[in-house]
Amino acid sequence: MSFGSDLKEYALSVGYDRVGFTTADRFDLYREELLKRVDMYGWATGRDWGLITGADPHNILPEGRSVVVTVFDYFRHSYPREMVGKVGRAYQSLGGIPPIPLHRARFRLLKEFLEKQGCKLGKPVFDLPARMAAARAGVADYGKNTFAFAGGSGSFIVIGTIVIDRELEYDQPTLEVNCPDKCSVCIDACPTGALYEPLKMDPRLCIAYNSYNAPGSWFGGKQTVLPLSIRDHMGTWIYGCDICQQVCPRNQPRLKAKLPPNAYLEHLAADFQLEKLVNLSDEHFSRLSVLLNYVDNKRYLQRNAAVALGNEGNPEAVPALAEALQSPDEPLRGHAAWALGRIGGAGARSVLESHLARETSEYVRGEVTTALGK
Template structure:
């Protein structure tokens, strides 16, 4: 058997849904996009541009391997839906306690090394998967597998051996007239087919924070994006949820994920607003590619989400948050109270204003009072 066949069979036996091979040529379309829209992609620094040429990852690069995994195999608990992106279902690409998906990647890399291959990783995943022919694009910028949809994770590796290459699929396989994803994007981040501005994206703003490993996002959530963030505290699935190409999967009767059902209760917004270290550790350990590295940003996002949920029942807990030692939490709780509105929130805001000393929070309270 050839090396290509060996790799494909081993990868499929590990549970990957698709495996494809392509040359180690650079990705000129991505390079051009990153250069042309450098104002939108300033947060990736130079690493993505650098990795768009596989020889920068592995000087002896000859072939790229794309491995795609359908992570949407279980139903998603109601408590998490609309709050955390379904990418959560691919938890554990990081370390313990749930390293199953990471183990798949590690086993494959070990297999390649045992075949005498040098291996590099960190290549742009969606362009790699398209060029290996295992996915095609949607206008929402996601990679799709026909019959599975876009809830897939991709690993792209580069090796120093020639393989038998697959046929690329650069197509956008969407119905020509469909613009549901663009029309539904709550902040206008997805502004035309295959063009998204991360700085306006709910997902990006939910987890790109100062000190995060996905850009140095803003500490204070931009006012103009807060309503659009809805109840999302980590990620956003809107442009995938509305997509006709994902409906079969979204409507399918999938078995429950027993573990997620077990921890689903942790995802109540009130609990996240007052998240404990233990609760944070459980979320942090399990969120795939967790970009937030300080629990105050989950709290910040939960305050905004409670405001957008709009229930008067959240007023007491937000009012309590107005006494939090962290001004970031007080500021976003004030906005949430203003968003909920009503006499009770107005009184709570006025009372907070009388004792507040932070200029930042005073500004937030005044904005909130103008809203309520």
Template sequence: MSLTRDIKDFALDIGYSHVGITSADDFSDFIDEVQSRGRLYDFYVEDPRKLLTGAQPKKCMPEAKSIISVVWDYSQKAFPESLLGKIGRIYQARCYNAPPHRINGARYKLLSDFLEKNGCQIGRGFLLPERRVAARAGVATFGKNNFAYAKNTGSFILLSSIVVDKELEYDSPTYEIKCPKDCTACMDACPTGAIYEPLKLNPRRCIAFNAWRTQDGFPGVTSYIPPEIREKMGTRVHGCDVCQEACPRNSAKLKSKLPQDPFLVQLAEDFSLPKMLEMSDQFYEKTVRPIMYNYISDKKYFQRNAAIALGNTGLAEHIPALDQAMDNPEELVRGYAAWGLGRIGGEKARSVLERRLKKESSSYVISEIRAALES
């Protein structure tokens, strides 16, 4: 058997649903596309991890010859109803390749170890444009919503790839948009109008982007989320699946009866938005980090998102939790708690805001309280 066949057999054996192989040539079209989007994508171009450099694998690893692209179907078990609409499926499914002691990281490490045992040198320390890699390796097509779709699986997939120094047999690319010609369901469903043309996303309007990328210290962004977007985030504190849920290419998967995931069932029992706003150390370690540990560096951003979500419920029962959050030492949390109170509105919320205004010393929080009182 060839090394190509051995690699594919091993990847399928450890649970990946598709595996394809392509050359390590540059993804020049991807680089051109990102650069053509100008300021919308400056956060990506300026990312300290040099994401565009990864689109030139041979620049990162001169011996690079091939890229192995694998697909993990993360929708094989049911997602608890109480978590849907709050946490994106990909996070619930713990879809991270790092750290290696979590399930997807362990699977990825198994594949890496197999390749090394079979004489391959592996490229490390750079990130590839996974959707482009998967399409060139023949394991994914595109949707107008920008997501990659795997055959008979849909878009609820994790794409990962590994660059190696061996010449392998390459698969035929599947660079196609496989959507019904007149379908615009994803664009119509997007709460913020972030998909402004097929295959064109304004990340600054995307809820998923706003929920995690808006952290201070990242290039091209701040922790500020515009009020118009806050309102449209609903109760989503991490991720957004709306444009995938609306998609007919996912309907078979969404309708299928899946077995429960006992880990998620237990986690869902512990999870609530008020607990996320309060964020005890135990809640952060036991309930938040297992499903969201990779993208957000500081728990205050989850607390901000929880304050937005509680405000968007419009329920007066959450006023005490938001009032208490206005004692938080982080002005970010206090400012968004004020917004949440203004969003709920009514006399009770107003009296909390007026009381807090008298005590507050941060000019940022004062501006949020005043805006909330005027709203």
């Protein structure tokens, strides 16, 4: 057997679902697209986030010859009812984003295998275009919703890439869009218009991006106050958004499959009640952060939970939002006020009016006043 076949066999044996190889050639198409859309992706092409740098694998490993691409199908179990529609399945996936111990261990095994074979490896980075690498390595193709799809797994996959200094036998690329010609279900379903044409998404409008584009996040955002134009489209999503994957006909077989529950997620599910999340304790956050580590501060989850409660519009959430109005965190108070305004009714109004008399922050006063319709 060749080194490439041994490598594939080993990767499959440690739990990856697909493995493919592509050259370390620059991802020119991706680079050109980023350069055309600096207004949308400027945040990701600077010093902290080097998407343009990552488009050339030689920036990751100067002597790089190949990119090893792994695909992990994360939709192996059903998701707890309390978490569906709130937390994107990828983050509940225990499959790699954020790095769950088991996934890290799988990756470490593959890395050790390559090193034992004398390969030099580039540092694992987030900046290499994983979806395009997967399509170039023949292990995924594209959907118009910009996701990579891998056969029966649909788009519920985590892609990993490792640049190595060894030449391999490369797989036949599958750089193609395998959607029915007339289908535009994902574009039509995107509530914010983030998905604005086939294969084009503006992250600034995306619910997922807005849910974790925060200081301290991997995304290095500056956002503490969610744009009004996004809030009411967020529904109950507090971390991620699966809408353009959920509606996709290519994902229906997996979404409709009868899968066993995941005991760990079932154990965490009770903690995902919005009323609890809006007034989250540090201890509670540290338990959940294993799934939510794109943000390093509970305040963003609390803020998003406040918006979700407002969108649910259930008057029973008024006491929890009234408690959030007492928080020292201004954005949380502001979003709690917005949510109370959405819920409306005498109870919410009375909380807002009595709060306005005490509120000292200009920003929060503005939110309260708007919520009261003054």
